[in-house]
Amino acid sequence: MHAMKRLELIIERMAMKRAGRVLESAGIKGYTVVPALAGYGQGSYWQRDRDMSASQDMVIMIAISSDSVMQVALQDLQKLLGAHIGVLSVSDVNVLRPERF
Secondary structure, eight states: OEEEEEEEEEEEGGGHHHHHHHHHHHTOOOEEEEEOOEEEETTEEEETTTTSOGGGOEEEEEEEEOHHHHHHHHHHHHHHHTTSOEEEEEEEEEESOGGGO
16 A cells, blocks of 8 residues: 545535646646535535525545645645635545556
């Protein structure tokens, strides 16, 4: 097993393409995007397709990469999150095939 970093970014769907470009330009080899269905934060609940218009839908972007590449991505993602609603977390993971990341 090989140590890597895993990024999880919950962000407005309208910012997804910008976030993807940030990840790609930092050198991250791939990511996955899934819909965020519901949540709770800042004292209120929200649910996709119920409380918000489609333009306010949230997605979760997941990426795995080396620490050095992740640090480059985090610098630009911090700027992006200054302009959009979002939550970002990075954790340590172990992967079987590091060449994929």
